[in-house]
Amino acid sequence: MRKLVVFLLLFSSSLSLFGQETYRDLSTENWQFHQEGKSEKYKANVPGTVHTDLLQNNLIPDPFLEDNEVKLQWIENENWVYETNFDITNKELQHQTIQLQFNGLDTYATVYLNETLLLDANNMFRIWNIDVKNKLKKGNNSLKIIFYSASRKGKDLAQQLPYTLPEKERVFVRKAQYHFGWDWGPRLVTAGIYKKIQLHFSNHGYIENCHIQQKKLTKEQAHLLFKTKIWSNKKGNFIVQIENHKREIRLEKGFNTLEFPYEIEEPKLWWCNGLGEPHLYHFTIQLYDKKKLLSEKKETIGLRNIEWVQEKDNSGKSFYLKLNGIPVFMKGANYIPPHSFLPEVSTENYTNLVVQAKNANMNMLRVWGGGVYADDAFYNACDANGILVWQDFMFACAMYPGDTAFLNNVKAEITDNIIRLQNHPSIAIWCGNNENDEGWHNWGWQKQFNYSKEEKNQIWKDYEKLFHELIPATLNETLGENQYFYWPSSPSIGWGKKESLTQGDSHYWGVWWGKEPFEMYTQKVGRFMSEYGFQGMPPLSTFKKFTTNLNWENPSIKVHQKHPTGYETIDEYLVRDYKKPSSFEEYVYVSQLLQAEGMKTAIEAHRRAMPYCMGSLYWQLNDCWPVTSWSSIDFYGNWKAFHYQAKRSFERQLISFEEKNNIVDIFGINEDLSTFYGQLKIELIDFFGRVYWQYETSSFIHPNSSNILNSINLTTLPQLNPNHMFLKVTLDNSGQKKEGIYYFVKPKDLQLHQPDIRFEYLSNHQIKITSTTLIKNLCLEAEDIFFEDNFFDVLPNEPKIIQASKEIKDLKWYSLNTVQ
Numbered sequence: 001m002r003k004l005v006v007f008l009l010l011f012s013s014s015l016s017l018f019g020q021e022t023y024r025d026l027s028t029e030n031w032q033f034h035q036e037g038k039s040e041k042y043k044a045n046v047p048g049t050v051h052t053d054l055l056q057n058n059l060i061p062d063p064f065l066e067d068n069e070v071k072l073q074w075i076e077n078e079n080w081v082y083e084t085n086f087d088i089t090n091k092e093l094q095h096q097t098i099q100l101q102f103n104g105l106d107t108y109a110t111v112y113l114n115e116t117l118l119l120d121a122n123n124m125f126r127i128w129n130i131d132v133k134n135k136l137k138k139g140n141n142s143l144k145i146i147f148y149s150a151s152r153k154g155k156d157l158a159q160q161l162p163y164t165l166p167e168k169e170r171v172f173v174r175k176a177q178y179h180f181g182w183d184w185g186p187r188l189v190t191a192g193i194y195k196k197i198q199l200h201f202s203n204h205g206y207i208e209n210c211h212i213q214q215k216k217l218t219k220e221q222a223h224l225l226f227k228t229k230i231w232s233n234k235k236g237n238f239i240v241q242i243e244n245h246k247r248e249i250r251l252e253k254g255f256n257t258l259e260f261p262y263e264i265e266e267p268k269l270w271w272c273n274g275l276g277e278p279h280l281y282h283f284t285i286q287l288y289d290k291k292k293l294l295s296e297k298k299e300t301i302g303l304r305n306i307e308w309v310q311e312k313d314n315s316g317k318s319f320y321l322k323l324n325g326i327p328v329f330m331k332g333a334n335y336i337p338p339h340s341f342l343p344e345v346s347t348e349n350y351t352n353l354v355v356q357a358k359n360a361n362m363n364m365l366r367v368w369g370g371g372v373y374a375d376d377a378f379y380n381a382c383d384a385n386g387i388l389v390w391q392d393f394m395f396a397c398a399m400y401p402g403d404t405a406f407l408n409n410v411k412a413e414i415t416d417n418i419i420r421l422q423n424h425p426s427i428a429i430w431c432g433n434n435e436n437d438e439g440w441h442n443w444g445w446q447k448q449f450n451y452s453k454e455e456k457n458q459i460w461k462d463y464e465k466l467f468h469e470l471i472p473a474t475l476n477e478t479l480g481e482n483q484y485f486y487w488p489s490s491p492s493i494g495w496g497k498k499e500s501l502t503q504g505d506s507h508y509w510g511v512w513w514g515k516e517p518f519e520m521y522t523q524k525v526g527r528f529m530s531e532y533g534f535q536g537m538p539p540l541s542t543f544k545k546f547t548t549n550l551n552w553e554n555p556s557i558k559v560h561q562k563h564p565t566g567y568e569t570i571d572e573y574l575v576r577d578y579k580k581p582s583s584f585e586e587y588v589y590v591s592q593l594l595q596a597e598g599m600k601t602a603i604e605a606h607r608r609a610m611p612y613c614m615g616s617l618y619w620q621l622n623d624c625w626p627v628t629s630w631s632s633i634d635f636y637g638n639w640k641a642f643h644y645q646a647k648r649s650f651e652r653q654l655i656s657f658e659e660k661n662n663i664v665d666i667f668g669i670n671e672d673l674s675t676f677y678g679q680l681k682i683e684l685i686d687f688f689g690r691v692y693w694q695y696e697t698s699s700f701i702h703p704n705s706s707n708i709l710n711s712i713n714l715t716t717l718p719q720l721n722p723n724h725m726f727l728k729v730t731l732d733n734s735g736q737k738k739e740g741i742y743y744f745v746k747p748k749d750l751q752l753h754q755p756d757i758r759f760e761y762l763s764n765h766q767i768k769i770t771s772t773t774l775i776k777n778l779c780l781e782a783e784d785i786f787f788e789d790n791f792f793d794v795l796p797n798e799p800k801i802i803q804a805s806k807e808i809k810d811l812k813w814y815s816l817n818t819v820q
Helices: 050-056 073-077 150-158 168-172 347-359 376-385 404-421 436-442 453-479 518-522 540-546 555-559 566-577 584-608 641-649
Strands: 002-004 022-025 031-035 042-044 080-088 097-102 108-113 116-122 128-131 139-148 197-202 205-217 221-232 236-242 245-251 254-265 281-289 292-301 306-309 320-323 326-328 330-335 364-367 388-392 427-431 529-531 615-618 653-660 663-670 676-686 691-701 705-713 725-733 736-743 757-761 766-771 775-781 792-794 800-803 812-814
Touching (some): 050 073, 150 168, 197 205, 221 281, 376 388, 518 584, 566 584, 653 736, 663 676, 663 691, 663 725, 663 736, 676 705, 766 792
Parallel strands (some): 330 364, 364 388, 529 615
Antiparallel strands (some): 002 254, 031 042, 097 128, 306 320, 663 705, 766 800
16 A cells, blocks of 8 residues: 655646657767868767777777777877767757757767857766757757867866876866776776767656655655656646656746655565565656646665664774664675776676676675766666665775866766666665775875975865765755765775774775785774775686787787786785696686685685674676776676685675684684574595594574684694695585585695596586596686586585586686696
8 A cells, every 4th residue: 555645735827738758869860970180070879989989980909909008099189079960840849848968978078059059068977958949940950079188188187286186187087087097997088978868858847856765664664755856847737646646736937846755555675685685666757737748757766774883892893784674794896887988888788797796695886986877777787686886986096176166066976976876775875985085194195296284285175075075965965864874985994004994994905915915814804894806817718809819928918917016916926825837828727716715715704704894895896898807707797716706705604714723713604684503514535535534513603693613623633634635514404505615725735636527418508527536626618608606626526516508518627636
């Protein structure tokens, strides 16, 4: 049962209304582009970018292939002109309101309609709506957009300050920061119409937007408030209908904001992945003149209570999320834009990426602040799959100007995006920026740029105006009080400070940047780990897509690694733990194992520490081009060994190990809300499957917690040969088995044997794998085939069945047993 209650003054008025609002997509018109100053014109795709249009017309080589990126830097310094012609009918001109809407112009653009200046755009993240009722004409109309070099514009703006800001020109440009290059992405400073352009026709009134506020939520009832913004050309009486409930309303000329209380009986809650169904409610809000439909909006919401808990305790201050009253350990990753050229990404691409996160047992993704506010398809997929979103605003790793023009531009930007995203149940937190606060206090900028005391004060004052004043005030204005949680900067404290591990969120980069061993992950555990990571190379198939020369001397291999010492760092860690392969092919494979094992150490240390630690979001989920990076899924959607390991380490019940002083503690981690009981079996087994010792007892894992199931003193284990044995631990709950394997030494010290491996192809694209000896980190490869599990260990004399996505042909495999 649903009840709609509306309290509004009503009176009659005579209005001649005709026709529902309509949209006309101008992106489908015949667009052309050319370099400013040159006469030859070429076909353009809208939405698109100048780089992809140049490529389509065979004017440049593919920026992602070989070392072409380096050769294409000239593009960012030119201005580019896009133009089209379109016809307008007399019927279209008769509409009372006609708006030209630009959903995404990248970035500095002057727009001319019929040779009359219409708009000067200066923000990639804004939506631009222009009234063109009196600027259009019947018949042929011309639209021309000149895109100016964002790079040169940023440099010009930088010159206007008496001091230099970190990261120079990019901080002045309201554009995707990663386009200027990052330590995982190319410098490809794009320009163009990267989102749809459309004409919006309406008569007398239309619904601008509708914010559905959740005022109160109990098991019995949900109290909602539909805050609806409506445009009307005249005063008058109209009808608003929400689902099957109609009410007459009074509209004044101009914008009207109306509030409609709404109740849902016995509401179904929205839950994140692993806790329950992410139930969604779908609403249609319609505006009528009597029986004539004028406008409608469709909105989808989920009903949930989100609370971020920060309470003082003996260790510092907690930082965790409660969903519908339940403390939830956040498991996930940092998400970056999935392409350097955003129009190349389809709705299916966004959905698949979110589903791959869900399939790896994640429940949160962080939209990182150096990219873009993600596409609607991304948030829709998060809503539908129960993936919570940590949403950064688009500022990263820099300090930004604080002049009035810049702040006003940012305010419009964040207002547009808050309104666009406001009804998504997946959004759990709004965060001001990525690492700006930490960078200012810990990265040496103040010394590097030799700022005076006055300059330091001004830069920090500008920081506070933006992240401590403007953004939270705009959130409050747009969403309302108590309707959001705002976190000014991630991390809240830099990773070199002790307090970073006792309160707030933490970015721990002692591993990788600090060259500390993976074992430090077990010691450096904070309250909420929102960034940490280690690089791994993508599969060999990805290298083969951008180069034909697979050796370390190939410049293309180096161009597709953006960290200045990336390969050297991988190599330094690799020789600590693994035997260094002699071939490029096997090095790629082992680098993935290195990344997976290092990240396993981190993730499981975080999970063992719950409830002290209640979040583990690694860097990073995905790539924007083919590259060696921190990602667990490469640019082409291939799962690295790391993503398979993340899936295992993020399971709801997990057996994990920690060794100190010859004592191995066996942890059980359980995220269910009920106790996980079972028969605990611990076995000491050699690499041929012989059992030397075993122990059994009943045990259990407490609900929503981590606890030690048992402890093993290694000095008491009979005939222990650490180089040729492992511990196998099983917790069997009536056939629901949770298994963990513990090796006593590093992979390079394992005395592995030549594999005695057999593959048996079963029905339904399954493969049965058996071996008489331990096979370490078996990797299966077959063209265009996805394996449900991979890079796994095959235990001696224990068959393992793997599901493939389709019929397997020409199977290839690797294992540590055969690495030379």
